Amino acid sequence: MTTATERSAEVEAQVREVLRAYERIAPVYDVLDGLYEWSWKRRLRAELFAHALPGRLLDVGVGTGCNMPFYPKDASVVGIDASPAMLARARARASRLGLSVELRRMNLLELGFADGSFDTVVATFVLLCLPDELQLPALRELARVTRPGGRILLLDYHRSSRTAVRWWMRLLSGWLRWAFAARFDPTTERHLAEAGLRTLLHAHRMGDGVTLHVLEPPADGERAAL
Numbered sequence: 720m721t722t723a724t725e726r727s728a729e730v731e732a733q734v735r736e737v738l739r740a741y742e743r744i745a746p747v748y749d750v751l752d753g754l755y756e757w758s759w760k761r762r763l764r765a766e767l768f769a770h771a772l773p774g775r776l777l778d779v780g781v782g783t784g785c786n787m788p789f790y791p792k793d794a795s796v797v798g799i800d801a802s803p804a805m806l807a808r809a810r811a812r813a814s815r816l817g818l819s820v821e822l823r824r825m826n827l828l829e830l831g832f833a834d835g836s837f838d839t840v841v842a843t844f845v846l847l848c849l850p851d852e853l854q855l856p857a858l859r860e861l862a863r864v865t866r867p868g869g870r871i872l873l874l875d876y877h878r879s880s881r882t883a884v885r886w887w888m889r890l891l892s893g894w895l896r897w898a899f900a901a902r903f904d905p906t907t908e909r910h911l912a913e914a915g916l917r918t919l920l921h922a923h924r925m926g927d928g929v930t931l932h933v934l935e936p937p938a939d940g941e942r943a944a945l
């Protein structure tokens with residue numbers, strides 16, 4: 720069993736790695752990701768946000784704010800990220816789009832919000848920055864701040880079963896690690912049940928190189944048992 724000290728050392732190490740990567744890459748992030756963004760990511764963001772509920776929305780690991788064009792109209796949105804440089808880009812994008820988004824520096828593993836604060840919690844291409852041992856704590860933290868009956872929406876890379884895609888992922892994995900502190904094979908899916916999350920939709924996209932999840936957090940009575 721992991722002790723609290725070991726856990727906080729893991730959390731600190733993850734944030735250090737994220738800061739090292741994203742403080743460096745933030746100025747060119749949108750240019751580097753532009754081809755992916757316009758050729759397929761925007762389409763999948765639109766699909767994901769179709770499952771958002773009205774009300775308060777938390778965009779976890781908001782990055783430079785690529786999800787912003789897809790926020791539901793009238794939603795009250797908070798975006799959090801560990802990287803100040805990424806948040807500065809997100810602030811500039813919100814202002815360009817004329818959106819009012821509360822942007823805060825925060826670690827997704829220690830969210831400074833009360834239980835059940837949000838109707839919808841979204842994380843796109845974020846849990847892929849976490850090592851296996853932090854996947855369950857991250858899912859529990861997202862579930863904690865989502866109200867019972869709310870939605871958790873995830874979009875991430877997925878280890879493809881197709882040989883050609885696997886080769887492509889293998890070729891790019893060193894770059895992904897260095898540039899984005901990320902991996903193509905996050906183990907999120909293995910921990911959903913243990914986090915008490917009910918899967919409403921699980922779909923593969925881009926062959927099976929990307930995975931989309933629509934999840935429901937545990938009801939109030941079930942939370943205590945987790």
Ligand SMILES: C[S@@+](CC[C@H](N)C(=O)[O-])C[C@H]1O[C@@H](n2cnc3c(N)ncnc32)[C@H](O)[C@@H]1O
Nearest residue numbers: 780781782785800801802805826827843844848
């Ligand atoms: C690949 S970017 C994705 C950004 C955005 N969600 C998108 O879809 O374009 C990953 C983001 O997650 C943030 N991140 C990673 N680990 C985090 C943590 N523990 N707490 C908060 N933010 C984190 C990084 O700083 C980065 O901005």
